[in-house]
Amino acid sequence: MHFAHDVNADNFQQIVIEGSQTVPVVIDFWAPWCGPCKVLKPILEKLAEECGGKFILAKINSDENPDLAAQFGVRGIPNVKAVYHGAVVDEFTGALPEGAVREFIDRILPSPADELRAQAATLRASGDLECALRTLGEASQLDDRNEQIRLDAAEILVELERFEDAKPLLDSLSPVTLMDDRPRALLAKVNFALAGHGGADEASLRERIAAQPEDMESRLQLAELLVAAGRHAEGMDELLEMIRRDRAWNDDAARKTLLSVFSVLGSHPLVGEYRRKLTAALY
Template identity: 70%
Template structure:
């Protein structure tokens, strides 16, 4: 048995598969002594584990002797190969494949150099090193110019740094399909609020509204400012007040803006709360 292939059972499963898959993909080969195709596939996997020199770990599990593990991975027949990475099954196949197809499988599951740099940039960002994260993402972009996730990562950092125009340009370079991605929708909403609210004079706007409660332009500008300042509840309250005053104003601008806030805050408990309030205001 080589340096990168292990016989695995319940005793070392946590160490080899669970912990190991936090670093590199772990390829689990479920096999049995009586299985002819298993005897064809296993040496191919062992050979490639040595050839790839630690880019993945091979975990060989005797399905007959480790039925609980086989059941955990919903093994229906063998050989069954499951690729695990960071807590998830990222790909799998059943039956014996020729070496060429196994190589294609491995190349598909291995993190690209750009993906590794993205992970490095994420760690730098979390540590507060935004300039370093952007530099690392620049390196990732050179390795994989077509990787749109790299551009989104960079746009998120630029938005955090209030470089709104640069962030918007990166988002504008994405394909139409990627424009619909949840991350992009949320980020674009954040940019829109930041750009529309950045010059606002809160005290002046509140004075205008106090003098003329139906000043919808002032209310909308104030709402955008509050959301841009992450004062989401206050901003949404202002938008709800607009809906109650005149829901059709400016082609339902208040309701549409409120929906943009919902996109921005996806998953936040405030969204469900204010969806109910909006529904009540519209009825």
């Protein structure tokens, strides 16, 4: 089996895009007139055969495929780009010595933990969530600093409605990781679910609010319960009413909770509608 291929517009989708879903694909942009290209190409071909399929080498003649070169922003050759899961993950320009090329290949090859994470994703896609969780557990034992593994596991636990198990995984993520939309939305969803599972039921909370409209704690509990039940608009209406009555209550808790609902909803049309309502309530 050969692990180096001449690639053009006809087979680019199959070899580079589809191929990179399984293993990294190293693209070598070269041209026949390029002296350094003639030095680098045999090194890449040698390493591709040595690695035995751990990565695929895609050789693209930039003269014959100017559109592909332009698509990847190639300005000088040889230009080498590593693609994994359809995205460029590393690159270099020029003819590096073999030792430096080996270091480049080592950087882009997935670790055993990465491979287990990919297996877990396949299991999850097939519906075997429990086996996917076990596989992620094995991956985490190999690389306990990989927060993406923990995030994958938390996402599956949320899907299984095991919110109490997901919470410590999400709480263990670094502040930098929590800046991304995916973990923020998951954490907000877990917090709403846990809040909704405890405390008074909806009828009791509505009775309290009817008797005492300024009971902010009960309104907040009701809003969290409604959001946890998927009744997002009703929950956000309660939070807006809290903001209108006492914006500063409990260190601006209603507005902060409303922003958490936005994180849960993502690109849902309700977000734009309620952002406008929030602005009106605040000003």
